Amino acid sequence: MLIALLVVVGIAGLWLILTYNGLVALRQAVKNAWSQIDVQLKRRHDLIPNLVNTVKGYAAHEKDTLERVMAARAKATSVTLPADKIKAEGELSSALARLLAVSEAYPDLKANQNFLALQEELTSTENRVAYARQFYNDNVAKLNTKIQMFPTLLVAGIVGFTAEPFFEAPTDQKEAPKVQF
Amino acid sequence: MNFLEEQKRNLRTTWFLSSTFFLLLTGAGLCLDILFFQGKAFWITGVVVVFAVGQWLYAYYSGPSLLLRSVEAVPLNPAESSRHRQVQNVLEELCIASGLPQVPLYIEPDEAINAFAAGRDPEHSVICVTTGLVEKLDRNETAGVLAHELAHIRNRDVLLFTIMTAFVGSVGILSALAWRAIRGTRFRSRSKNAGQVIIILLTVAIVFWIASWLGRLLKMAVSRTREYLADATAVEFTREPDGLIEVLEKIRRESIDTEYGYADMAHAYFAQPHFRAASLHATHPPIEERIERLRGWKAQHAAEPAAGGERG
Numbered sequence: 001m002l003i004a005l006l007v008v009v010g011i012a013g014l015w016l017i018l019t020y021n022g023l024v025a026l027r028q029a030v031k032n033a034w035s036q037i038d039v040q041l042k043r044r045h046d047l048i049p050n051l052v053n054t055v056k057g058y059a060a061h062e063k064d065t066l067e068r069v070m071a072a073r074a075k076a077t078s079v080t081l082p083a084d085k086i087k088a089e090g091e092l093s094s095a096l097a098r099l100l101a102v103s104e105a106y107p108d109l110k111a112n113q114n115f116l117a118l119q120e121e122l123t124s125t126e127n128r129v130a131y132a133r134q135f136y137n138d139n140v141a142k143l144n145t146k147i148q149m150f151p152t153l154l155v156a157g158i159v160g161f162t163a164e165p166f167f168e169a170p171t172d173q174k175e176a177p178k179v180q181f
Numbered sequence: 182m183n184f185l186e187e188q189k190r191n192l193r194t195t196w197f198l199s200s201t202f203f204l205l206l207t208g209a210g211l212c213l214d215i216l217f218f219q220g221k222a223f224w225i226t227g228v229v230v231v232f233a234v235g236q237w238l239y240a241y242y243s244g245p246s247l248l249l250r251s252v253e254a255v256p257l258n259p260a261e262s263s264r265h266r267q268v269q270n271v272l273e274e275l276c277i278a279s280g281l282p283q284v285p286l287y288i289e290p291d292e293a294i295n296a297f298a299a300g301r302d303p304e305h306s307v308i309c310v311t312t313g314l315v316e317k318l319d320r321n322e323t324a325g326v327l328a329h330e331l332a333h334i335r336n337r338d339v340l341l342f343t344i345m346t347a348f349v350g351s352v353g354i355l356s357a358l359a360w361r362a363i364r365g366t367r368f369r370s371r372s373k374n375a376g377q378v379i380i381i382l383l384t385v386a387i388v389f390w391i392a393s394w395l396g397r398l399l400k401m402a403v404s405r406t407r408e409y410l411a412d413a414t415a416v417e418f419t420r421e422p423d424g425l426i427e428v429l430e431k432i433r434r435e436s437i438d439t440e441y442g443y444a445d446m447a448h449a450y451f452a453q454p455h456f457r458a459a460s461l462h463a464t465h466p467p468i469e470e471r472i473e474r475l476r477g478w479k480a481q482h483a484a485e486p487a488a489g490g491e492r493g
Contacts, residue, residue: 036277120263123320124270131278134420 019155026143030164033136034082037167040128041076041089047125048073048096051118055099058109062102069095086167089129096122133167140164187410191337194403195344199237202348206233209388217381233351240347245299245307248346248449254289254309268315271323272308272331278418279331284308294318294432297449298330298339306334317435318428325415325424326451332414338407342449345403349396356389405466412471413478422475429475433468 052066072095076088100119103109110116144163147156155161210226218225259269269286276283281303291311300306308330314323333339363382416422432452453465 033280040277117263117266120267120270124267124274127271127274128277131274131418135278135280 016155019152020159023143023146023152023156023159023161026139026146027161027164030136030139030143033132033139037129037132037136040125040132044092044122044125044129045073045077047118047121051099051122054112054115054118055103055109058112058115059103059106062099065095065099065102069099071095082165093126093129096126137166140166188335188337191341195337195341198341198344198348198399203230203233205392206230209385209392212388213381213385216384217377229355232355236347236351237344240343241301244301244305245343248297248299249287249289249307249309252289252291252309254287257286257288257310257315264315267320268310268323268327271320272327275324275328275331275418278328279335281331281335284331284334286310288312288315294326294428294435294452296326296330296451298333299343299449300334301340301343302337303334306339308334317431321424322428322431323424324419325422325426325428328415328418329411329425329451331418332411333407336407336410336414338404338411341403341407345396345400346449349393349400352389352393352396356386356393359383359386359389408465408471409474412475416475416478422479426472426475426479429468429472433472 048069052069055062056066069092072088072092076085076092079085079088100122103115140163143161146152147161147163206229207226210229214220214222214225257265257269259266272286273283284298284303285307287307287309289309289311292313293311294314294317296308296310296314298306298308308327310326314326318326333342359382363379363386412425415425419425429452450465452468
């Protein structure tokens with residue numbers, strides 16, 4: 001009788017440890033994925049001044065668009081809360097998309113080697129951001145599902161695991177986050 | 182699809198293949214010993230097993246460098262042209278999408294559109310593309326191929342491929358050595374047991390020839406299923422099958438004979454290489470079938486666009 005009880009307690013304990021460790025690993029994956037997004041956003045912020053300067057030389061009277069990009073960048077680099085950040089980065093994305101759209105009207109600009117290189121870097125950076133976001137969201141989805149499922153939810157409740165927020169894509173580019181030229 | 186399951190299954194297959202291979206060689210060695218030397222020449226088994234273990238360890242630890250050398254691959258230099266830069270960029274993007282560490286990129290001289298991945302785990306893997314791929318594909322198509330190769334790395338197909346190549350290769354070498362020894366014996370030795378030696382060597386040659394043939398069949402069966410899975414995993418990374426479909430269509434149309442590469446690594450490539458001289462077992466499923474499956478995926482997802490969570 002005592003042995004049976006010990007076996008049951010032992011199995012329950014083992015299950016607790018495995019479940020807890022699984023949750024910790026998932027949360028760590030979410031954290032890593034988030035820092036990957038940060039790295040890629042930083043890359044985008046670094047690219048913008050160069051891009052704006054190049055475009056300025058050829059399309060000086062697109063001042064509004066250029067200013068909008070710089071303002072969006074300034075905002076995106078200053079905010080710290082994840083929710084604000086997500087919103088600011090979304091605005092930056094659409095400002096950049098607009099800048100690239102207007103530069104289509106300047107053949108000299110489009111022939112500029114420097115601009116073409118920047119355009120490729122920007123395309124790549126947008127993809128990196130989109131993929132990092134995708135990878136982050138996948139991990140968040142895994143974590144959130146696990147936390148909500150029985151019986152894992154018992155463990156999650158006791159040790160205080162909470163659902164993480166998704167990094168939503170801005171509404172105007174939800175379906176096709178990848179830039180393609 | 183649960184990729185952890187897939188990785189585990191691949192690791193199991195790798196171990197199964199490794200042990201089967203060792204048992205086969207040990208068995209062959211012992212048979213020779215017993216048949217011709219009344220069990221007094223245990224060194225035969227010893228030599229064969231040491232050779233096999235050496236091959237295995239060499240394949241595992243030397244990594245992809247031997248493979249890269251054999252196709253004259255060099256590291257891709259992103260500064261060479263804007264297109265080289267783009268290919269490098271696409272790979273870096275997809276590494277982020279797959280959650281893998283950055284994988285080194287190589288380029289081999291070959292007009293055909295192709296690529297392969299090699300290594301043993303994500304930290305020790307490389308991807309190699311052909312010059313034809315760099316010249317003929319656009320950004321989206323390149324992403325399709327590179328996502329497929331990264332899928333081989335994430336699903337641990339690369340380890341399986343490396344080990345399979347080493348095994349088939351080493352059995353082939355043993356067989357070739359035996360043939361060579363037979364010719365040497367016939368022309369040089371006039372001693373009275375030359376006949377017996379020839380019979381022994383002939384047996385060795387035939388046994389290993391059969392083994393290498395079986396190895397190829399096995400390799401073919403294993404790698405075919407891995408190709409479908411890698412296509413599906415690639416779509417999981419890029420979230421759209423169009424690039425992959427386009428490039429498969431392109432390859433189907435061009436079918437260029439390949440200059441480099443050798444038959445024993447055909448299974449590692451993105452698409453079945455066309456070899457001018459060697460006749461070879463198909464290591465890849467037909468391109469039409471791969472395209473068909475990708476189109477099926479697309480149709481299914483066009484019907485239910487809200488199902489963002491279900492992939493591949």
